[in-house]
Amino acid sequence: GESVGLHLPTLSVQEGDNSIINCAYSNSASDYFIWYKQESGKGPQFIIDIRSNMDKRQGQRVTVLLNKTVKHLSLQIAATQPGDSAVYFCAERATSGYNKLIFGAGTRLAVHP
Amino acid sequence: GAGVSQSPSNKVTEKGKDVELRCDPISGHTALYWYRQSLGQGLEFLIYFQGNSAPDKSGLPSDRFSAERTGGSVSTLTIQRTQQEDSAVYLCASSRGQGYGYTFGSGTRLTVV
Numbered sequence: 001g002e003s004v005g006l007h008l009p010t011l012s013v014q015e016g017d018n019s020i021i022n023c024a025y026s027n028s029a030s031d032y033f034i035w036y037k038q039e040s041g042k043g044p045q046f047i048i049d050i051r052s053n054m055d056k057r058q059g060q061r062v063t064v065l066l067n068k069t070v071k072h073l074s075l076q077i078a079a080t081q082p083g084d085s086a087v088y089f090c091a092e093r094a095t096s097g098y099n100k101l102i103f104g105a106g107t108r109l110a111v112h113p
Numbered sequence: 114g115a116g117v118s119q120s121p122s123n124k125v126t127e128k129g130k131d132v133e134l135r136c137d138p139i140s141g142h143t144a145l146y147w148y149r150q151s152l153g154q155g156l157e158f159l160i161y162f163q164g165n166s167a168p169d170k171s172g173l174p175s176d177r178f179s180a181e182r183t184g185g186s187v188s189t190l191t192i193q194r195t196q197q198e199d200s201a202v203y204l205c206a207s208s209r210g211q212g213y214g215y216t217f218g219s220g221t222r223l224t225v226v
């Protein structure tokens with residue numbers, strides 16, 4: 001079945017450094033990917049999305065890269081701030097039935113001053 | 114409303130009792146999703162409603178779980194004869210439809226004792 005996983009369960013960075021969070025997906029037919037940020041006690045919050053016809057998309061301080069050849073997705077956060085500390089999930093749109101998203105296990109990002 | 118609203122925010126119940134969790138999606142969003150998140154884990158898909166179409170129930174873990182969506186808006190997730198393994202955060206999300214990201218509520222933390 002479809003699955004999305006993450007390479008690193010925990011990432012620690014210094015404030016001001018750039019962060020890269022990686023994600024692997026299994027279904028080469030998936031056409032839509034999203035990154036979510038979840039802070040403690042809150043629901044996941046949409047960060048950025050990308051469709052399979054793109055390789056890169058930029059937002060404010062964040063960039064998502066999609067490598068369809070190796071089925072890899074990454075989230076880059078520039079000048080990481082303490083407020084970026086959270087768990088980050090990648091999600092893949094399932095191709096089997098409707099529009100449900102399949103989420104990975106998550107990566108915890110810890111930003112140290 | 115401005116966001117997805119879930120109630121209650123916390124629920125403690127005795128093993129064997131039934132519980133109902135409520136979700137108010139964003140007005141005008143045609144799609145509604147329920148996910149379950151166990152402690153330190155990713156999001157597990159439960160059920161998906163899209164307009165008047167038959168819901169995708171493929172993620173419901175057992176026949177003790179059911180959900181309905183009345184009038185295309187509010188949804189309730191019902192868990193009958195709760196078990197300790199049902200303890201988790203239950204997240205609801207809505208979206209404008211296929212190809213759009215989700216907006217999540219803050220979740221209901223269910224504890225079965």
